Amino acid sequence: MFVYSLRLKLNLIISLLSKVRRKSKAKFLVLLSGYDFKMVGKNFKLNVKPYSAKNNTSSKWGSIRVGDNCWIEAVYNYGDEKFEPYLYIGDRICLSDNVHISCVSCLILENDILIGSKVYIGDHSHGSYKVCSPKIEPPANKPLGDIAPIKIGNCCWIGDNAVILAGSEICDGCVIAANSVVKDLKVDKPCLIGGVPAKVIKVF
Numbered sequence: 001m002f003v004y005s006l007r008l009k010l011n012l013i014i015s016l017l018s019k020v021r022r023k024s025k026a027k028f029l030v031l032l033s034g035y036d037f038k039m040v041g042k043n044f045k046l047n048v049k050p051y052s053a054k055n056n057t058s059s060k061w062g063s064i065r066v067g068d069n070c071w072i073e074a075v076y077n078y079g080d081e082k083f084e085p086y087l088y089i090g091d092r093i094c095l096s097d098n099v100h101i102s103c104v105s106c107l108i109l110e111n112d113i114l115i116g117s118k119v120y121i122g123d124h125s126h127g128s129y130k131v132c133s134p135k136i137e138p139p140a141n142k143p144l145g146d147i148a149p150i151k152i153g154n155c156c157w158i159g160d161n162a163v164i165l166a167g168s169e170i171c172d173g174c175v176i177a178a179n180s181v182v183k184d185l186k187v188d189k190p191c192l193i194g195g196v197p198a199k200v201i202k203v204f
Helices: 002-033
Strands: 037-040 045-047 064-066 071-074 086-089 093-095 100-103 106-109 120-122 150-152 191-195 198-203
Touching: 071 086, 086 100, 100 106, 106 120, 120 150
Parallel strands: 037 064, 045 071, 064 093, 071 100, 086 106, 100 120, 106 150
Antiparallel strands: 191 198
């Protein structure tokens, strides 16, 4: 009984120390970047220019909580290509572990969005696959293509392992099911979205 009680106390102390570490890292990132991080997990990568009133390529974010192993990037250069990404992240956004957000054009996340683990949101792809081409080359060597804005409305929930690609416009109050691949889908009513490729399954 004593050992069990001691283990519980140790777990509580470890949990509190971890929480303090995450909040301390968030405060440090706020000072460096100008963005409002409330909590930041391990191995977080941020490739976005620091916010300034003169910087038109990035918008000042609302409050954001970030899990472990997340990566948020605005791509300004890729090979010989140059971009002016506009990445807007609203207030009270929660990213679970292993989320990757990548913007070269325009990517908007409104307020109160919950993003599950292992989610990818990106407004581009490596090359364009709309036209068949006999040329085979490594995807990393291709110019970025298939570029189109993404917008996700207020109070949306994105399930684990979902992929949201260029041209997706999701209105307020939607749920994107786990393992869905959303591409060029535009919805204007709160609904459940799911599948590969994703479609509207149920309107709320």
